[in-house]
Amino acid sequence: MSRPKHDVTDAELAVLKELWALGPSTIRELTDRLYPGGATAHYATVQKLLERLEAKRCVKRRGRGRANEYRAVVEVTDLIDHTLRGAAARLCGGSLAPLLTHLVNTTQPDAAQVEELKRLVKRLDRQGGSA
């Protein structure tokens, strides 16, 4: 449930996604996935991205043998939350409600997601939609 301090860039996000898929990994493991047959330069690139992700409080580092093991400390939902709040702050005076309304009007969820929505609405009904 950490909050990313700043926005995550595309290259950084690619590393994060790999971390989500692989679980805690070393730079080498990540590099081999992101740049198959990569040169030593790519290794350093991944390392720099991890360094910046660490500064943004998105990953944490721990020694594993001689190498370092990195693990993600943010989830997709954290990034979604951060993005949504940023958009609300810029465009809606900080309120998330207009975003919700907009999504309700423009979204085409699939069957499973409709089910989830029904459940959520039912729950909201039960607890009596407080402000």
Added chain:
Amino acid sequence: MSRPKHDVTDAELAVLKELWALGPSTIRELTDRLYPGGATAHYATVQKLLERLEAKRCVKRRGRGRANEYRAVVEVTDLIDHTLRGAAARLCGGSLAPLLTHLVNTTQPDAAQVEELKRLVKRLDRQGGSA
């Protein structure tokens, strides 16, 4: 209903908000609002921002007397839409639905929004939740 081609920066957004508030305006009018007692340098700043907004298809220009009159051709909802779709593309494989469920989960929708949600669910039910 235009679509902004690229993201709008903070300074550009400030100009846009002034345009939304004032309606079609000249650079002078905008400058006086954004930089009260502003020097001639500020005038050029606003002009550059309008030039970039025009390149991003967010404003249009028309001669008014000797000066130019600028008017916004995007609404807040266009920027919201653009932002939301960008977030969905980056974080949710392009689907907006996860954003919706996230908002429903993390905000306390008021009565009106719960009603909106119910209507959405009903509508989706009727048309048999397509992808």
Added chain:
DNA sequence: CTCCATTCAGACGAGGTGTCTGAGAATACT
């Protein structure tokens, strides 16, 4: 000790942002 992989510090070019300068064209004032 030598070799190899990892780590660290820092550079680099490209691109974007916000600001500003200078010169030119059109208008108003006297």
Added chain:
DNA sequence: AGTATTCTCAGACACCTCGTCTGAATGGAG
């Protein structure tokens, strides 16, 4: 008319971020 004021355009600028990369130091494994 001639001067001054306003607007416009083109372009520079310093700063920052992003993605990439180089070089040297470190530390085990053979």
